[in-house]
Amino acid sequence: MASKNTNLTNALELAKKYDYANVENEFDLLLSSNQNDVLSLYYRGCTRIHFNKYQLATVNFDAAISSLNLSTKHEVQALYQRGYIQCLNRAKENNSxxxxxxxxxxxxxxxxxxxxxxxxxxxxxxxxxxxxxxxxxxxxxxxxxxxxxxxxxxxxxxxxxxxxxxxxxxxxxxxxxxxxxxxxxxxxxxxxxxxxxxxxxxxxxxxxxxxxxxxxxx
CATH class of the missing domain: 1.25.40.10 (Tetratricopeptide repeat domain)
Structure with missing residues (x-):
């Protein structure tokens, strides 16, 4: 548990410095030991948006939301982020x-x-x-x-x-x-x-x- 908390803290600190490549690596490590860690799924989804990895981000948000273990605060944010990706995808489909x-x-x-x-x-x-x-x-x-x-x-x-x-x-x-x-x-x-x-x-x-x-x- 201590290792998980340390990795999560490190990832969030790196995010404050906009070091998203290492942020993603931290969440990859967390999810390699527990693929159902809902906070890591949520935050990795947020991180992947910065790399325009919208499909992968959506997969993370879907998994976090469907787990039913995400806090209300994070669930609302995950729904919003997923909706944001859908808006961008529709815009790109219109090719305008x-x-x-x-x-x-x-x-x-x-x-x-x-x-x-x-x-x-x-x-x-x-x-x-x-x-x-x-x-x-x-x-x-x-x-x-x-x-x-x-x-x-x-x-x-x-x-x-x-x-x-x-x-x-x-x-x-x-x-x-x-x-x-x-x-x-x-x-x-x-x-x-x-x-x-x-x-x-x-x-x-x-x-x-x-x-x-x-x-x-x-």
Whole structure:
């Protein structure tokens, strides 16, 4: 039992350092001695997501959930992670970057709501990567949200860089105003909000989904 606890502690400490290759090895060791160890199954599933081993991760989550020995807290998380994998798989089946980047953004906002800022950042990175030439890329809305996520991760330089991209490149004065506001540039923010108020984006209700997304994230 002591060896099991030591391996589990080591694995979780390695995870805090993002050393996922060794994390996976630790859980492999634990499961080699007890293939029904539900916590190891759960955590190895989480680890495999970082390597995009979605099918193997799903196998681990299925085994952990079906054991009926997983705590309620971990069972809810396992169900969520499995659902996340299913969302990504559906997006890839559609073979559309438009679906993929929106899926990543949606998952990122869920993580943001749960206060899981590092996971939030990872999904916003994927959203930006897959959104080239999209409406979201033109508006730079993902950069606004990633800037906020960077701030929550104490990456203030990254936050400033993303918010400045919104200010310089966004075609939407509402989002530019939000970026100025995040940087405490309130006079500039008011000017941008005034522009948006008089713009076709507001008059034609084009910005409404963006506003709702911002409200949801906040």
């Amino acid at each position: 970057n438009d679906v993929i980047h929106k899926t990543h953004f949606s998952i990122g906002t869920v993580h943001a709501t749960l206060g899981k800022n590092e996971q939030t950042l990872r999904h916003f990175n994927h959203a930006i990567k897959n959104s080239r030439d999209s409406t979201e890329d033109t508006s730079k809305i993902y950069y606004l949200h990633r800037g906020r996520a960077c701030a929550f991760c104490a990456d203030f330089n990254g936050a400033r860089n993303d918010l400045n991209i919104v200010i310089k490149e966004s075609n939407d004065p509402l989002l530019r105003g939000c970026a100025h506001n995040e940087l405490d540039q309130h006079d500039q923010a008011i000017k941008e909000f005034d522009l948006w108020f008089e713009s076709d984006l507001r008059i034609n209700n084009i910005s409404r989904p963006l506003v709702e997304t911002l409200d949801d994230h906040a």
